[in-house]
Amino acid sequence: MKCPFCRDLDNKVIDSRLSKDGDIIRRRRECLRCERRFTTYERVEEVLPMIVKKDGRREVYERLKITSGLKKACEKRPVSMEMIEQTADRIERMLQERGEKEVTSSVIGEAIMKALFDLDKVAYVRFASVYRSFEDVNEFMRELKDLLQSSREADDPKRASRGKNKGKSSARNA
Ligand SMILES: [Zn+2]
Secondary structure (H helix, E strand, O other): OOOOOOOOOOEEEEEEEEOOOOOEEEEEEEEOOOOOEEEEEEEHHHHOOEEEOOOOOEEOOOHHHHHHHHHHHOOOOOOOHHHHHHHHHHHHHHHHHHOOOEEEHHHHHHHHHHHHHHHOHHHHHHHHHHHOOOOOHHHHHHHHHHHHHHHHHHHOHHHHHHHHHHHHHHHHHO
16 A cells, blocks of 8 residues: 555554445555555455464455354354354454454454353353363363353352352361
């Protein structure tokens, strides 16, 4: 993207906005050389970054990979296809707004995990356990315990605090 004033190629994105129909992205840029600002309009399919895999290979971005990852994690869970599509939309938009030519696959993995955490806790743990391929079982159990704890506390804060001390002492006596 050349600066229209000095033709320099280096600039930074200071604002990104998606058009109402979601197919044009409008970017405010600032030239790093002359510091003047200009606006670019890019078609959405042109601005999706290449995905850099762990071994350094580059792959063309594919939305299908995100939706199939989400679907797999949400199998037999109360998550509608619409929710999955909306989640994929959000992840895609995040990728576009970064305005980078390449992103690592871990950026996408983390985004999916974050989205699943809000969507469905079981789906989250499923995905996280595969994605992070937990170092050991203990780490996985810790994650799971924290998760159950926090969701139980959210359901009923009284029960959660009551259960903590009582449970321990009676277990020791028995
Ligand atoms: Zn310039």
